[in-house]
């Protein structure tokens with residue numbers, strides 16, 4: 290079969306132990322751990338050196354190795370979940386941003402960010418459970434660990450100087466609405482002005498049923514663990530281009546930088562509602578589709594999270610239908626395709642069909658969801 294299987298063949302104990310684990314998700318985790326340990330315990334250079342004598346060949350070989358050698362991650366790619374390697378850290382260097390001044394309901398930050406607090410309203414305190422990617426019970430937290438980006442889908446007027454009065458009136462009634470609903474932590478209006486509505490220490494009702502995963506944690510119901518930032522903008526199903534103004538993009542970059550600096554939020558956990566929204570009643574991904582495609586990650590100094598396999602599918606077993614592809618757009622569709630390939634790959638390693646593996650993931654999601662509800666941090670849609 291593949292390298293893992295051949296590897297395991299030489300280790301009958303591992304195979305036997307794996308055979309005792311009925312749940313395919315747990316079995317795959319066990320195989321991954323064992324296979325990784327075995328792979329990394331063999332120094333690669335030593336085994337290659339055997340084939341690269343005499344010394345001249347060795348020198349040529351070393352140069353070649355330096356230029357072309359796959360990293361350890363690539364070497365292990367067959368036995369370790371590829372998505373667990375796909376979290377480059379180069380987008381994670383964020384300069385320190387500090388509060389310079391706060392007066393008259395207006396905050397000014399060292400990176401140029403200004404936050405208007407006039408529409409601020411409190412809500413229940415932030416408190417959540419996250420689950421170790423390697424399995425195990427939920428771990429409690431209180432600090433925001435990610436950001437979900439939204440669009441408000443509110444009425445709009447043409448972005449023109451003649452429309453100034455109308456644009457201002459629409460923006461203010463939107464803020465009153467968001468305040469009543471405690472719908473987001475932050476709103477960025479059409480002119481790029483940043484409003485704090487629900488303070489970061491409190492939960493905003495922005496993400497409903499939602500899931501995300503990084504290389505360490507599984508996140509369920511992101512209202513509790515992620516901040517919600519919404520752009521005053523609307524989207525169409527399948528839309529591929531961002532429609533926000535330059536001013537909105539600049540403000541969003543500064544706001545994101547400040548929040549990432551203050552709460553040590555990783556770029557991988559800055560995502561869009563379309564990427565995380567799910568419907569547990571029919572196990573379909575993509576319930577809400579704002580920013581399903583077209584979010585300008587790079588303008589905000591973030592990694593392009595559309596380029597990752599969609600966690601809703603490969604980590605939680607959610608499914609996609611025709612509406613998902615119609616409304617989600619090309620980027621989300623590509624992300625879903627990568628996730629389906631990953632799931633098929635994992636199922637093969639676990640020795641079960643993709644259908645059986647998906648069922649096991651769904652079962653695990655429901656168990657986590659009930660743990661979240663039991664902990665009292667459930668959030669209604």
Ligand SMILES: [Zn+2]
Pocket residue numbers: 438439440495562577579
């Ligand atoms: Zn949304």
